[in-house]
Amino acid sequence: VSMINNKKTQDLSPKEFISLLTSESPILTLHQAIIVKEEGQCPESDSIHAFRKEKSTLSFQLVMVREECLEAEEENEIKPTESSWESDDMKEKDLVMVSMTETNVAVDITIYFYRSNILEDLSRGSPVVLNFTGSTNFLKCTRVNQEVGLTVESYEKEKLKDICKDDPVTWPFVFYMKTRRDNTRLFESAQNKGWFIRTEKPQVSVWVGNPTIRTQERFLY
Numbered sequence: 001v002s003m004i005n006n007k008k009t010q011d012l013s014p015k016e017f018i019s020l021l022t023s024e025s026p027i028l029t030l031h032q033a034i035i036v037k038e039e040g041q042c043p044e045s046d047s048i049h050a051f052r053k054e055k056s057t058l059s060f061q062l063v064m065v066r067e068e069c070l071e072a073e074e075e076n077e078i079k080p081t082e083s084s085w086e087s088d089d090m091k092e093k094d095l096v097m098v099s100m101t102e103t104n105v106a107v108d109i110t111i112y113f114y115r116s117n118i119l120e121d122l123s124r125g126s127p128v129v130l131n132f133t134g135s136t137n138f139l140k141c142t143r144v145n146q147e148v149g150l151t152v153e154s155y156e157k158e159k160l161k162d163i164c165k166d167d168p169v170t171w172p173f174v175f176y177m178k179t180r181r182d183n184t185r186l187f188e189s190a191q192n193k194g195w196f197i198r199t200e201k202p203q204v205s206v207w208v209g210n211p212t213i214r215t216q217e218r219f220l221y
Contacts (some may be wrong), residue, residue: 003029042164046056048114048127050161050172057108058185060199064141064148067194070186107134107137109179118165125176126186129160139197140172141189148195165190 001009004020005027012020019022020026114127121127130139132152138160140153155173158189163170174190 001028001030003027016022042162042166045117045119046165048116048118048130048163048165050112050114052113054111054113056109056111058107058199059201060197062106062150064150064189064192064195067196070196070198112160114163114174119146121176121190124190124193125178125186127174127190128177128187129163129173130175130187131157138173139175141175141192141197142172143192148189148192150197 003009004012004017005023006029011018042045050118079129083085110131110133112129112131114129116122116127128212132139136154136157137152138155140151140221142149142151153173155170160170163174165171172189172191175187177187178188180186182201184201185199187199189197
């Protein structure tokens with residue numbers, strides 16, 4: 001309390017201070033301390049902090065998917081073919097797309113969950129970082145010459161415990177996770193809004209007389 005009834009508290013004796021403070025409806029002026037942040041320190045309102053992890057087996061295409069393609073698929077306007085996921089720039093180039101079907105694929109991913117103080121991004125989903133289990137390799141969404149791509153990069157886990165939105169090195173490791181109605185997951189790039197990793201549900205065939213379950217999955221390199 002810096003002032004009581006427009007009188008500076010530093011000029012009051014203890015008796016006067018108590019008298020004014022206990023008077024009927026005193027007018028208090030409060031002083032708010034100014035916190036000086038160290039140079040280079042990330043504001044709390046622009047940061048996320050890791051608090052738990054979860055191991056999961058994910059099947060996903062190794063390309064980034066545009067938001068409009070996902071919306072069109074949900075409305076049954078287009079079918080999820082390879083060309084649906086390519087950007088206009090990619091279509092203009094000669095690409096070799098290798099398709100693998102009837103292949104048993106298991107990608108063990110450790111999902112690191114973060115608490116977020118970034119209010120404007122709360123509706124985008126849960127902020128996560130995707131790590132290849134047992135390694136220091138992480139999925140990262142980057143943009144080079146206006147082309148968005150999904151890459152794998154080795155990085156120190158300790159440096160990803162706290163991530164600042166303004167950090168051009170660590171922020172591309174962040175994705176916003178949502179679960180769809182069919183229980184598949186979408187991971188939207190934090191750095192490149194509107195671009196997603198789309199997981200797929202495996203096609204499972206149970207063979208009569210054999211307890212083995214064979215999984216058929218399809219993905220793109």
